[in-house]
Amino acid sequence: MPNEPLEREILRPLWKVHILFHAQEGPIVGHWMLEELREHGYRVSPGTLYPLLERMVQLGWLERVGAKGRRAPKDGRPYRATAAGRRALREVEARLRELIREVHAARKR
Template sequence: MIDELATHGYRLSPGTLYPMLHRMVDNGYLTVRSERDGRTVRKFYSATAKGREGLALAQERVQIFIRKEPGND
C-alpha cells in the first residue's frame, strides 16, 4: 500500500499509515481481514458503507479547492 501511494505522490511511513488504518477500522470506516501465507500475515482492508459515505463527502468537499471558476485562470 505504501508503494502504491508513493506512485501517486504520497510518502507515508508504516508508522503513519498503520495507525491511520487502525483508527479507520475502530471508527467503522474500514473492515480488516487477515490471511496467513506461511509465516507472513497479510491484512486486507475494505471500505464499509460508512467509509464509502465518508469518501463521497470528502470528495465533494475537496472540489472547492480544485474547481475552476469562470474567469479565474
C-alpha cells in the first residue's frame, strides 16, 4: 500500500516543479504531462492534474497558448511557463541544490 502522507505532503508538490521544468522548455499539454509524471512514478489522475494546471495559470506561473502543444496533438490544452513561472523554477532549483549539497555533506561525515 502506498504511503499516502508521503505522496500527499512531499511528492505531490514536486509535480509543480516537473510541470514548470517542461513548460519552460516549450508548450506542454495535459495528456503528455500526465504520462510524463507517471513515468517518474507519481500516482496522478486527470482529475488531479487538470485542476493543478489551472491553479498554476491562476498563480501566473503558466499560461495557455493558442496553438496546440508539440507534445500530444490530440490534447487541445497547451500551456507554457510564464516569466513568473521561470523565476519560480529558478528559485526552486537553487533551494534544491542547496539542500542536496547539505545532504551529501552530512552523509560524508
